[in-house]
Amino acid sequence: MPLNIGKIHHGDCLTLMSQIEDGSIDLAFADPPFNIGYRYDKYHDRQEDATYLDWCRQWIGELYRILKPTGTFWLAIGDEYAAELKVAATRQLDECFIMRSWVVWYYTFGVNCKRKFNRSHAHLFQFIKDEKQFTFNAEDPLVRVPSARALVYGDSRANPTGRLPDDTWVLRPQDAPASFQSMDDTWYYSRVAGTFKERQGFHGCQMPEQLLGRIIRVSSNAGDVVFDPFTGSGTTLAVAKKLGRRYLGTELSDDYVKYATRRLKAIRPGDPLDGPADPASSSPNTANGVTLEARNRRKAAGARQGLLPLPE
Numbered sequence: 323m324p325l326n327i328g329k330i331h332h333g334d335c336l337t338l339m340s341q342i343e344d345g346s347i348d349l350a351f352a353d354p355p356f357n358i359g360y361r362y363d364k365y366h367d368r369q370e371d372a373t374y375l376d377w378c379r380q381w382i383g384e385l386y387r388i389l390k391p392t393g394t395f396w397l398a399i400g401d402e403y404a405a406e407l408k409v410a411a412t413r414q415l416d417e418c419f420i421m422r423s424w425v426v427w428y429y430t431f432g433v434n435c436k437r438k439f440n441r442s443h444a445h446l447f448q449f450i451k452d453e454k455q456f457t458f459n460a461e462d463p464l465v466r467v468p469s470a471r472a473l474v475y476g477d478s479r480a481n482p483t484g485r486l487p488d489d490t491w492v493l494r495p496q497d498a499p500a501s502f503q504s505m506d507d508t509w510y511y512s513r514v515a516g517t518f519k520e521r522q523g524f525h526g527c528q529m530p531e532q533l534l535g536r537i538i539r540v541s542s543n544a545g546d547v548v549f550d551p552f553t554g555s556g557t558t559l560a561v562a563k564k565l566g567r568r569y570l571g572t573e574l575s576d577d578y579v580k581y582a583t584r585r586l587k588a589i590r591p592g593d594p595l596d597g598p599a600d601p602a603s604s605s606p607n608t609a610n611g612v613t614l615e616a617r618n619r620r621k622a623a624g625a626r627q628g629l630l631p632l633p634e
């Protein structure tokens with residue numbers, strides 16, 4: 323029996339995908355377990371390399387089968403298996419994907435490490451089946467931002483399609499707004515940290531809605547079918563619904579299915595996406611920020627005059 327659209331199906335994605343018709347999905351987004359020992363409620367995220375890679379090849383192959391010839395598959399993956407999964411998807415299937423973009427998602431609020439640099443990125447691969455026919459809505463104004471030339475220098479010769487990225491380290495994106503343009507393949511969105519309003523609270527790997535917003539806007543059109551084999555907290559499907567796409571997902575955990583379904587029910591098409599659309603300019607840059615010294619001075623003065631302190 324074919325899987326219903328507009329629903330999160332509970333169970334193993336491979337088993338459930340076998341019920342999806344060939345060539346019926348416009349866009350698939352997969353954020354699988356990264357095989358790094360993360361704690362999920364049902365899935366054990368520490369498999370032998372060969373077992374994990376073989377499993378990935380199987381569900382990537384299934385995604386190939388269910389995608390339309392014009393469809394797009396976006397994969398989120400960590401450093402550990404990025405190279406292997408790129409090779410799996412583009413070389414090791416009966417019919418292989420073509421890689422179109424290798425995007426680096428640069429995030430803040432990662433885990434603090436003691437004897438190595440903190441990890442602040444994951445990889446986002448855009449795979450297609452047909453180089454001549456696939457959705458890429460480069461003209462969507464919500465996908466684009468003004469080029470650095472236009473934004474920083476007001477230059478009328480500015481290329482409206484953006485520019486190649488620099489290979490420069492940036493300490494805080496707010497201090498270099500020209501470095502994180504949406505047409506570049508380094509994207510900046512914060513992780514959904516513990517205190518964020520957007521956080522659903524039942525899943526530790528919740529993706530930011532704005533990141534999915536860019537992917538869904540650029541790689542699908544209103545009414546298209548968006549599929550997520552690893553639904554988790556339901557971010558992909560929530561954003562698809564907000565943006566007027568049809569959606570379906572699969573998820574191993576019955577609890578995640580229950581809570582993500584509740585999240586989807588509360589959403590109406592057209593609802594705004596959670597989180598700041600432009601995180602680089604949503605917080606003050608260093609020059610306009612508040613130093614600790616100034617904050618303490620203000621606190622002391624406020625206490626004397628009975629004023630409220632600055633927010634922490």
Ligand SMILES: C[S@@+](CC[C@H](N)C(=O)[O-])C[C@H]1O[C@@H](n2cnc3c(N)ncnc32)[C@H](O)[C@@H]1O
Nearest residue numbers: 334335353365527528529552554555557573574
């Ligand atoms: C990294 S999380 C996805 C997070 C999601 N992108 C979000 O924004 O919340 C991976 C999810 O895959 C689920 N999962 C693991 N193995 C699965 C399988 N065989 N079939 C379906 N879901 C599975 C886990 O339970 C987990 O919720």
